[in-house]
Amino acid sequence: MNSTIIQSPDVCLNESTQKPLDKLVDNLQNEFSKLQPEGYYGHSETISELLNNYINNCDDWKEYVFYCPFRYTRNLIARTDQFELMVICWRKDQPSPIHNHEDQRCWMGCVNGKLQETYFVYKSTKSTYGCGELEKSYVHPIDNGSVGYITDEIAFHMMESIEDESVSIHLYSKPITECNIYCPITGTVSRRKLGYFTQYKQKVQCNTAQPQAQPQAQPQAQPTNPVLTTPPTTTLNSNILNVN
Template sequence: MNSSEHTPKVPQSLDELITALTEGERTTFSHIIQSIKFKPNAFDKYSSWSNECYTRNCIINNENFELILICWCEGHATPIHDHGGEECWVKVIDGEFREVIYKENEEGELYAIKSTVSKPNEVTYMKDFMGFHSLENVSKQRSMSLHLYAKPIRECRAYDEKTKTFISRFLTYNTTV
């Protein structure tokens, strides 16, 4: 047996990605999401835009994972948030995003511990033990990111800047196909 027989096939399309995630184990998700390369038009039927806020567009949601396309206008940003205990991979499809990771001190105050900018085809990973994070489209254009959650996230905690506390948020989609 040669080594290529042990290497999972790299998905070449969104449909192949969904099949690979459906048939794969959670331990393979990182390799799968990092290996695939997309053209921005691969998401035409899933993209929707709002000048007010980024949009969350469901591609697939089952008991093992959730795949969401987030469409961002220039300057759109998430609040600081966690992931309800689940794993999260973010793959940049188009544009550039700044991710800031935060920790909470003994007094409940947040402080930034890391800031990075990701470009097309780069993937970031987040799980609650790592802290909280926020994402911002720092491109001078509309941008898209693909979010893989294992398992699906129904609720998270988001930081309220006014009250300086975390509030529970139920997550919804702008579109489902």
């Protein structure tokens, strides 16, 4: 299966000088070209191993670290028809909402700090099938250097940093453009459109679920852990938008 890849312009043509993150993207591209007996592309355990090997041996993910004072940020590294890869930057008290994954697979590797993942299911069915009030079914940490995995069959979930700052690499297959957001008390479900805070290390000018055209020029070097400020009242560059 052929799939056009969109990623940062830093990819080196010479494999011997290729950055580790670019090599990870190439390996993922290769793995996600393989149709599995279950009907999806890419072997889940192999993908977990690729991500685990990268997060425990490489640190060029730091080039994609951008924080926001008001919310966690989604920073796009690469995207194809079969997967999207991003760095998510968290500060304490910037949790995600409770959400689903649109029947897609999600891997997350913590590369800095420490995250906490909370599973939710419907109280009436003890599963993700049903309606009404939600309840917590499992709470566990995702430590620096470990990889988590979730699907909608497992649970809905909420992610948050339990340290002042944390960074994680998230891999979704296939890319997710919208998802459900759940109120645990009332059971209300709303739809939200997903976008990016930065794409290929460049701050986006408007929130969009579709990646912008790949930049032609090499982007200027960014300082470590920069803070890009956006007023909380504007929809520009927010990483999640409500769908009216």
